[in-house]
Amino acid sequence: MFRYIVVAILLVAVGEATAQRMPERGLVRRGNRQFKREHFEKSTDLYQRALQHDSTSFEAKYDLASAMYRTERYDSAEQLLRSIVQDTTRTERERGEVAYNLGNTQFAQQKYKEALSSYRYAMRCNPDDEDAKFNYAFTKRLVQQQEQQQNQDNKEQNQDKQDQQGQQDKNEQNKQQQEQQQEQQQPQNQEEKEGEGQQQPREGAMSPEQQEAMLQAIQAEEDKTQEKLKEKAGVIIRGSKSW
Secondary structure: OOOOOOOOOOOOHHHHHHHHHOHHHHHHHHHHHHHHOOOHHHHHHHHHHHHHHOOOOHHHHHHHHHHHHHOOOHHHHHHHHHOOOOOOOOOHHHHHHHHHHHHHHHHHOOOHHHHHHHHHHHHHHOOOOHHHHHHHHHHHHHHHHHHHHHHHHHHHHHHHHHHHHHHHHHHHHHHHHHHHHHHHHHHHHHHHHHHHHOOOOOOOOOOHHHHHHHHHHHHHHHHHHHHHHHHHHHHOOOOOOOO
């Protein structure tokens, strides 16, 4: 729960004069009435007007941060509370209240570690603040769960990277094996192709030497035949016919 301070300003005869000299107090008081009615936009306007008169007003800043928290302007509320949480002119109890609300604005923005620090400071200022103790314990457990989840996510991410690298290594190894197999098959294929270009001798075929001997024998026979023809042609002589 976000807590706020109601600045009680008693306007008696002397107070009337004070209110005239310090109009920011009257504006804060009017803002508090609107805040109690849950008219947070109206109370915001009144607190801002009070700060225009006194930009250092602790009460106006604190209550304006409360109104901004209710309208979900968490970042603006956080900035206001940061500006007064270390105000040494205020009591420790007041600084503890500021730290508690600061933790709530940070928690609403999921700034859990920062909220944890603010709740711790609130407990140091107000050791009896049960709400601060509860919020601190709850936020601490939430931070621990987040850290465990982050560690688990990192572990799974690293495992995924290892699996991916392992698959890449396996693919590379398979590629190298395929290349080696192709290199080994190339000489064998070349030998097979060269073997295909050489005609194997047929069964019963003559060797080159036998073919040469046969040609020589045929040539010798032809030479003999030519000699015989030459002899016969020279023998037959015919002259003129006498009848």
